[in-house]
Amino acid sequence: MTPFKTWLARAGLALGLIGCAALPATAQQADLIKEVKARGTLKVGMAESPPWQSPNPQSGQYEGFNVDLAKRVADIMGVKLEIVSATWATLVPGLEAKQYDVVFANLFATPQRALIVNFTEPYSTYGFHVVVNTNSKVKSVSELNSPDVTFVGMSGTVEESYPKELYPQAKVRGLATDNVANWIGEVANGQADAAFIDPGTLRILKAKSPALDRRLRVLNGEDALVKPVGLAYAVRPEDGHMLQFLNTFIRDFVRNGEHVTLRDKWFDQLAKR
Numbered sequence: 001m002t003p004f005k006t007w008l009a010r011a012g013l014a015l016g017l018i019g020c021a022a023l024p025a026t027a028q029q030a031d032l033i034k035e036v037k038a039r040g041t042l043k044v045g046m047a048e049s050p051p052w053q054s055p056n057p058q059s060g061q062y063e064g065f066n067v068d069l070a071k072r073v074a075d076i077m078g079v080k081l082e083i084v085s086a087t088w089a090t091l092v093p094g095l096e097a098k099q100y101d102v103v104f105a106n107l108f109a110t111p112q113r114a115l116i117v118n119f120t121e122p123y124s125t126y127g128f129h130v131v132v133n134t135n136s137k138v139k140s141v142s143e144l145n146s147p148d149v150t151f152v153g154m155s156g157t158v159e160e161s162y163p164k165e166l167y168p169q170a171k172v173r174g175l176a177t178d179n180v181a182n183w184i185g186e187v188a189n190g191q192a193d194a195a196f197i198d199p200g201t202l203r204i205l206k207a208k209s210p211a212l213d214r215r216l217r218v219l220n221g222e223d224a225l226v227k228p229v230g231l232a233y234a235v236r237p238e239d240g241h242m243l244q245f246l247n248t249f250i251r252d253f254v255r256n257g258e259h260v261t262l263r264d265k266w267f268d269q270l271a272k273r
Contacts, residue, residue: 033077036101042074042081043100047088051200051266052106052231055085057273065266069103069123073249092116095234102242103234110229117234120246125260127225128162128196131216131268133187136194139227141219144194145169152183152192159183159196162227170194180205181212188215196226200267207271 036042046053046062053064062083084100095103095117108126109119117242132138138149153159155174163172173192175183180201185193197205199222206213220226222241233250235243253259 030114032101032235033241033245035079035265040100042070042077042102043084044081044102044104045068045084045086045100046103046105047086049088049106051270053104065262066104066106068262069253073078073246076249091179092234095236098236101173101235101239102246105233106231107234108214108229109232111225113234118237118239118243119230119232119234120243120264121250122232122233123232123250123254124263125222125225125228126198127228127230128159129202129221130194130226131184131187131197131202132219134189134215134217135206136192136217138193138219141224144219149193151194151196152186153195154178154183158227162196163194166226181209184216185212188212194219199225200263203264203267204271207268222236 004098046066048054051064053066054064055061056063067083070083071081084094085100086094090106090107091103092113094100103117106124106126107113107119109122113119126257130141131142138144143149144151145161147169149167151160151163151167151170151172153163153172153174155176160172160174163170176187177183180197183192184195184197187195202218212219233246235246
């Protein structure tokens with residue numbers, strides 16, 4: 001090939017690459033938001049987890065924290081909301097298979113899951129309070145890593161494993177029960193020194209057992225939860241516009257403090273049941 005022909009071939013290749021790069025993203029892939037608006041329906045995947053999202057015992061219709069937010073999102077988009085019921089095992093595969101547009105659930109935003117889906121910014125945080133007996137000499141979480149401290153938690157759960165991980169010098173006793181009042185009750189009665197409990201469950205426990213609540217003291221507030229993890233929604237990796245829209249919605253929602261007010265409302269309703 002002559003030098004001129006070589007230059008011409010390279011120039012043609014370069015122009016071709018420039019032409020490909022110049023194509024707008026909307027020409028290369030569909031915009032999910034436009035698709036949802038054209039369809040007139042926002043399809044969201046949910047798996048049962050009260051009070052975040054679950055069927056109402058009487059009507060069978062989904063209700064809860066994330067249902068309220070999904071309705072707000074659909075209203076902003078000017079479309080109807082359609083909830084597609086899934087299980088926790090099928091929730092992410094269903095998103096990949098395009099059975100719904102977005103997952104609206106209390107998903108833990110973990111690095112492992114982020115290999116498969118794009119997570120929104122967290123709309124809430126899940127973590128743990130550490131509770132001790134009201135008369136306990138332990139005044140802060142910094143005093144928990146001691147052989148003189150005995151944790152109690154349900155066997156086989158993170159409430160049993162996390163104390164072992166974070167406070168290796170402390171003792172940990174697992175109980176074969178699925179009733180949180182049983183092992184938290186041991187702390188209230190002085191049979192154990194400390195226990196892990198998430199804010200929502202603690203709120204329900206307080207509502208159901210005011211006397212039990214008076215015998216417990218929380219060492220760390222919601223601004224200092226142990227083992228915090230973000231709760232987020234999930235979209236497919238290619239749906240960048242939808243991700244940006246949901247992040248903007250979540251920032252506004254969290255900035256106004258509505259995430260705490262709405263969460264407490266639904267946990268209070270669950271406690272009444």
